[in-house]
Amino acid sequence: MEIIKLNLNERTYPIYIGANLNKIGETLSCFNLGKKILIISNAYILSLYGKTIERSLKDAGFSVFLTCVPEGEEGKSLPQAAKLYECCLKYKLDRSSTILSLGGGVIGDLSGFVAATYLRGINFINAPTTLLSQVDASIGGKVAVNLPAGKNLVGTFYQPKFVYIDPSVLKTLSFKEIKNGMAEIVKYGMIKDAEFFSYLEENLEKIKNLNEEALNLVITRSVEIKVKVVEEDEREERGKREILNFGHTFGHALEKATNYKGYTHGEAVAIGMVIASKIACKVGIFSQESLLRLKRLLQKIGLPVEIGEIDREKAFDALYLDKKRREGKLRFLLPERIGKVILTEKVPSSLIEEIF
Ligand SMILES: NC(=O)c1ccc[n+]([C@@H]2O[C@H](COP(=O)([O-])OP(=O)(O)OC[C@H]3O[C@@H](n4cnc5c(N)ncnc54)[C@H](O)[C@@H]3O)[C@@H](O)[C@H]2O)c1
Ligand SMILES: [Zn+2]
Numbered sequence: 001m002e003i004i005k006l007n008l009n010e011r012t013y014p015i016y017i018g019a020n021l022n023k024i025g026e027t028l029s030c031f032n033l034g035k036k037i038l039i040i041s042n043a044y045i046l047s048l049y050g051k052t053i054e055r056s057l058k059d060a061g062f063s064v065f066l067t068c069v070p071e072g073e074e075g076k077s078l079p080q081a082a083k084l085y086e087c088c089l090k091y092k093l094d095r096s097s098t099i100l101s102l103g104g105g106v107i108g109d110l111s112g113f114v115a116a117t118y119l120r121g122i123n124f125i126n127a128p129t130t131l132l133s134q135v136d137a138s139i140g141g142k143v144a145v146n147l148p149a150g151k152n153l154v155g156t157f158y159q160p161k162f163v164y165i166d167p168s169v170l171k172t173l174s175f176k177e178i179k180n181g182m183a184e185i186v187k188y189g190m191i192k193d194a195e196f197f198s199y200l201e202e203n204l205e206k207i208k209n210l211n212e213e214a215l216n217l218v219i220t221r222s223v224e225i226k227v228k229v230v231e232e233d234e235r236e237e238r239g240k241r242e243i244l245n246f247g248h249t250f251g252h253a254l255e256k257a258t259n260y261k262g263y264t265h266g267e268a269v270a271i272g273m274v275i276a277s278k279i280a281c282k283v284g285i286f287s288q289e290s291l292l293r294l295k296r297l298l299q300k301i302g303l304p305v306e307i308g309e310i311d312r313e314k315a316f317d318a319l320y321l322d323k324k325r326r327e328g329k330l331r332f333l334l335p336e337r338i339g340k341v342i343l344t345e346k347v348p349s350s351l352i353e354e355i356f
Contacts, residue, residue, distance in 0.1 A: 002220050006139070006227045008159060008234060015139065015163040015223055018216045022052050024127065024164055025060030031161055033123050034096025038065045038088065040111040041102040042075075045129055048172055053102060053127070065091045069107060073260075076110045076146050078154065084114045088122075098123035098161070104130035104177075105137030109155070112143030116158035127164045130173055131181025132266070134165045135188075135222035140230040140241075157235055165223075167215045175302075178208070180266035182301045183247075183273075185218055188225045190273060190294065191246050194339030196221050201293070204300055239343070246333045246341050247273030249319065250356065256318035257311055263304075270303035278355050279347060280334040290338050307356075316353065 002017040016027065028037075037057055041050065046068060057064045067087045069075040093099075099122060101111035108126050115124035128138035144155025170178065189197030199217070200207070206214040226244065233240035251272030254263055263271070277294055280286030295305045320330065330352070333341045 002216070004220070004223055004227055006159070007231050011159045013159060013162050015165065015227070017165045017167075017220050017223060019164050019166050021049055021127065021164075021166045021169065022056045024053055025056035025058070025062060027162070027164065028057065028062065028098075028125070029060045033098050033161065034094070035061065035063050036065070036091065036093055036097040037062050037100055038067065038091060038093055038097065039100045039102055040067055040069065040084065040107060040114070042071055042107060043068050044071065045103050045107075049102065049129070049169060053100075069110060073106055073146065073151075076106050076144070078145055078147070080110060081114050081117075081145055084110070085118055088114070088118050093118070093122060095119055095122055098125055100125045100127060102127045102129060103133075104128065105133040108133050108137050109142070109144050109152070112141075112158055112160070113145050113155055116143055116156050121158065124158060124160045125162055125164065126160045127166070129166075129169045130177050131170055131219075132177070132184060134167065134170075134219055135181055136184045136226065138163045138165070139223055139226045141234065165219060167210075167212070167219055170210055170215070176264060178210075179302055180264055182207075183266035183269040183298075183303055185222050186294075186297060186301070187244075187246050187269065187273060188222045190335055190338060191243050191333075191341045192225045192228075192339060193221065194337070196225075197293075197297075197338050201297055204297070208301070242331075242343060243333065243341060246335075247271075247276055249330075249332060250275045253315050253319035253356075254307065254310065257315035262308075262310065267304050270298045270301075271305060271307055274298070274305045275355055276333060276341075277335050279332065279351060280336070282351055282355065283334070283347065285342075286335050286337065290335070293338065312356075315356065319352075319356065 001019055004015045054064050099111050099115040101108045126138040128134045141157045141159040143158050144152040147153040203214050247269045251268035254268045277291045281291050298305050331345050332347050335341045
């Protein structure tokens with residue numbers, strides 16, 4: 001098992017990678033937390049892993065309560081959070097109690113939000129079960145719910161006591177969800193680590209087949225990269241955390257323009273990374289050869305590299321309304337080479353529209 005520390009002064013915490021869900025009780029015993037644990041998950045994930053985790057926690061002497069939220073992004077809402085507060089009250093959770101998220105990013109964001117706000121904050125633990133949440137959503141303390149007007153509009157930064165990553169749970173995950181996580185993993189290679197990008201190119205089949213060693217390496221490296229960025233800029237105030245949005249400005253625009261039905265998040269990010277790279281080629285800072293490598297890797301994963309049928313007006317509107325707009329200027333993350341991106345405001349909108 002790998003242990004990576006996320007250093008944030010008194011909120012420093014460990015991320016266990018290659019952990020085994022049936023040992024989570026033992027791990028939790030090492031922390032000085034209260035005895036009551038509320039597991040938040042959904043019915044399907046609980047049917048797969050609920051018994052294992054409940055047994056482990058009970059064997060370690062904890063009182064365990066379980067609650068389910070509905071499947072899907074709709075569950076990440078204020079009404080759903082209100083139901084969870086009721087549940088916390090019903091089980092008499094107090095400031096020493098712990099909320100444990102068992103699920104993907106939806107359940108993690110929602111559970112973290114409830115943990116951050118119930119009684120002004122109780123203990124939070126994250127056991128992410130999708131590849132995307134293991135390499136991205138569970139790391140860094142962003143918790144949120146959606147409003148009808150948009151995604152993640154209400155939230156805060158709230159770090160967990162620890163993150164517990166058991167990659168073996170990915171065996172039951174659909175390939176569509178694996179690809180979502182893979183898009184973010186490619187992003188890490190693009191923004192920070194050329195060697196890691198080459199590793200992905202050379203070991204893709206192993207990763208796709210969920211080979212234990214390859215998977216552990218890929219998750220560990222991704223977490224290391226995200227941890228470094230978060231340590232430098234926890235609250236996205238110093239212009240460092242923005243780097244994690246590589247491919248996302250265009251990606252979000254595509255998702256919005258298709259009402260979140262046209263593309264999965266991973267597909268949109270894949271296309272977004274290609275668009276940013278094409279722009280970088282046009283302005284002469286990125287090579288055609290690197291662009292080809294990126295496209296080839298994404299295609300081998302099974303991710304798209306081009307926009308299909310889309311309402312271009314809507315896409316531009318979404319792009320220009322994107323929250324990354326500063327003082328009327330759009331800022332873009334463009335690659336300089338594989339492993340390095342730069343933030344620039346100097347892209348003429350005519351070029352953006354031509355490529356997009
Ligand atoms: N907080 C952050 O920093 C951050 C970063 C990225 C994304 N997010 C958020 O994460 C959410 C997306 O998360 P996601 O991609 O994990 O999707 P998700 O949570 O919706 O999970 C996807 C699907 O996989 C199922 N599932 C989960 N684990 C499984 C397993 N082990 N076996 C079988 N099925 C399993 C779930 O039931 C669900 O149907 C979005 O709401 C997004 O806003 C947050
Ligand atoms: Zn993303």
